[in-house]
Amino acid sequence: MPSARPGCDVIIVGLGAAGACAAIEARAAGADVLVLERASAGGGSTAYSGGYIYLGGGTRVQKVNGFNDTPEEMFKFLMAATPVPDADKIRAYADDSPAHFDWIEAHGITFNNGFYAKKHFEHSTEDGLTWTGNEKAWPFYEKAKPAPRGHKVTRPGGQGKLGEGGFQLANTLIEQAKAAGARTEFDARVLELLTEKGRVVGVRYKQFDKETSVYCRRGAIIATGGFGANKEMVAKLCREMAHESFYIVGAPYADGAGIDLGLSVGADTGYIGSLLTAPFYPPASLLKGILVNKHGKRFINEDTYHGRSCTACLRQPDGIAYLICDNAIFERPEFGSQPLIDGWETVSEMEAALKIPTGALQKTMADYNAHAAKGDDPEFHKVKEYVQPLTEAPYAALDCTVGKATYNGFTLGGLKTSKDGEVIDKRGKPIAGLYAAGACASNIAQDGMGYASGTCIGESTYFGRRAGRHAATH
Numbered sequence: 328m329p330s331a332r333p334g335c336d337v338i339i340v341g342l343g344a345a346g347a348c349a350a351i352e353a354r355a356a357g358a359d360v361l362v363l364e365r366a367s368a369g370g371g372s373t374a375y376s377g378g379y380i381y382l383g384g385g386t387r388v389q390k391v392n393g394f395n396d397t398p399e400e401m402f403k404f405l406m407a408a409t410p411v412p413d414a415d416k417i418r419a420y421a422d423d424s425p426a427h428f429d430w431i432e433a434h435g436i437t438f439n440n441g442f443y444a445k446k447h448f449e450h451s452t453e454d455g456l457t458w459t460g461n462e463k464a465w466p467f468y469e470k471a472k473p474a475p476r477g478h479k480v481t482r483p484g485g486q487g488k489l490g491e492g493g494f495q496l497a498n499t500l501i502e503q504a505k506a507a508g509a510r511t512e513f514d515a516r517v518l519e520l521l522t523e524k525g526r527v528v529g530v531r532y533k534q535f536d537k538e539t540s541v542y543c544r545r546g547a548i549i550a551t552g553g554f555g556a557n558k559e560m561v562a563k564l565c566r567e568m569a570h571e572s573f574y575i576v577g578a579p580y581a582d583g584a585g586i587d588l589g590l591s592v593g594a595d596t597g598y599i600g601s602l603l604t605a606p607f608y609p610p611a612s613l614l615k616g617i618l619v620n621k622h623g624k625r626f627i628n629e630d631t632y633h634g635r636s637c638t639a640c641l642r643q644p645d646g647i648a649y650l651i652c653d654n655a656i657f658e659r660p661e662f663g664s665q666p667l668i669d670g671w672e673t674v675s676e677m678e679a680a681l682k683i684p685t686g687a688l689q690k691t692m693a694d695y696n697a698h699a700a701k702g703d704d705p706e707f708h709k710v711k712e713y714v715q716p717l718t719e720a721p722y723a724a725l726d727c728t729v730g731k732a733t734y735n736g737f738t739l740g741g742l743k744t745s746k747d748g749e750v751i752d753k754r755g756k757p758i759a760g761l762y763a764a765g766a767c768a769s770n771i772a773q774d775g776m777g778y779a780s781g782t783c784i785g786e787s788t789y790f791g792r793r794a795g796r797h798a799a800t801h
């Protein structure tokens with residue numbers, strides 16, 4: 328028999344970015360908050376992350392660096408970057424973005440005023456602002472005025488190490504939630520939602536060999552993170568990620584428990600996808616190469632954000648893709664994700680070695696080079712900076728093929744939710760007393776083609792806050 332114990336107003340399941348922000352806001356609204364975290368400490372995948380937060384519309388760091396971003400341009404960009412956009416959520420996120428930045432800073436997270444302008448996967452300097460999406464690449468620069476919106480959490484006084492931003496962010500938010508008066512229990516794995524007359528009224532959880540039921544007067548917020556660690560769920564809900572060669576990154580408890588909890592009480596799921604990437608840059612010179620598939624055809628402007636170019640590679644016939652370089656631009660990819668297949672003195676030798684139909688790659692390169700000589704790329708509109716004829720032998724091919732290049736990533740999306748984090752059932756109605764936020768919910772980040780780094784933590788913190796406020800006050 329599970330032991331029962333006194334209840335609280337709001338229960339939060341999981342203590343990553345979403346759970347911590349929900350707890351802070353629910354406490355600010357006067358609720359008695361209990362956070363249950365399965366691990367021995369909070370942090371989840373947030374602590375593993377690069378600590379980029381996608382914010383804009385005129386944040387302090389944007390203004391200091393002379394970027395006149397507006398909520399409207401941010402809205403237009405996110406609408407264009409999202410396969411099935413929820414305009415209401417994106418509008419709220421963009422409009423509130425400068426204030427959300429201020430709220431994050433007011434809660435002890437620091438961003439310095441530096442701007443990192445170069446192409447990168449994760450920059451290793453302390454600069455607080457950088458480009459983390461497709462804003463400057465076609466077709467996005469035609470849809471919204473580009474602005475950098477990747478805000479990187481900075482360790483106060485620190486020198487900046489890779490991966491440090493996420494740990495700093497998670498730690499600070501957790502400390503803030505505790506300081507605000509949220510009660511926390513660790514090693515507490517939530518197993519079941521308790522319902523009464525269709526309303527979620529509590530949860531059953533397990534700590535070591537002890538099971539406990541705890542009740543909530545106002546609501547339970549699921550903030551358990553993604554599901555990359557659950558192979559069966561990945562195969563069912565996110566087939567594009569179900570390849571044995573993909574390296575799934577994130578916390579070990581990103582096993583989709585929150586999605587199962589929601590489904591158990593009739594929840595619907597929203598848009599589910601993934602970010603899978605194997606960045607072939609830096610160095611930026613490789614963006615002057617061309618990506619071709621097994622038919623020798625180009626398929627994307629190579630200067631797009633790595634999430635988009637890599638997702639496009641994965642979607643080619645048989646997952647086969649090559650980055651073609653000439654001697655003038657060739658360098659080894661910094662992350663070593665793509666093996667070098669070989670070098671050849673002529674394009675026809677390269678074509679034969681790659682088993683591309685005779686003449687196809689030669690034609691692609693001849694067409695590309697003819698336009699590149701004038702600085703143009705009429706087929707895919709690569710920006711001029713990266714357009715240069717590939718004519719200097721020897722030629723090289725880097726292998727971007729599935730199973731050859733090292734793709735890594737995490738899931739995006741989960742439970743269907745309203746703008747305030749209410750979990751939506753299969754009839755389109757909110758489930759009373761149930762909320763979800765963060766990587767277990769579907770909000771803004773939907774797929775690799777449109778992904779901008781920072782949108783996951785951006786939406787986890789923003790919609791986590793909204794869920795905390797709504798649960799506490801309704």
Ligand SMILES: Cc1cc2nc3c(=O)[nH]c(=O)nc-3n(C[C@H](O)[C@H](O)[C@H](O)COP(=O)(O)OP(=O)(O)OC[C@H]3O[C@@H](n4cnc5c(N)ncnc54)[C@H](O)[C@@H]3O)c2cc1C
Pocket residue numbers: 340341342343344345346363364365366368369370371372373374375376377378379380381515516517518550551552553576577578580581582584585737764765766767780781782783784785787
């Ligand atoms: C290597 C890496 C780098 C990334 N970099 C970025 C980045 O720079 N910017 C960005 O926006 N996104 C990034 N992401 C994605 C981002 O980290 C996540 O989407 C985001 O942190 C999710 O936050 P969350 O609060 O929803 O979940 P998490 O931070 O994963 O927290 C969920 C918590 O729930 C707990 N939990 C799980 N199941 C239960 C249960 N049954 N009972 C109780 N507790 C439970 C977990 O232990 C965990 O502590 C990155 C991800 C990875 C893996």
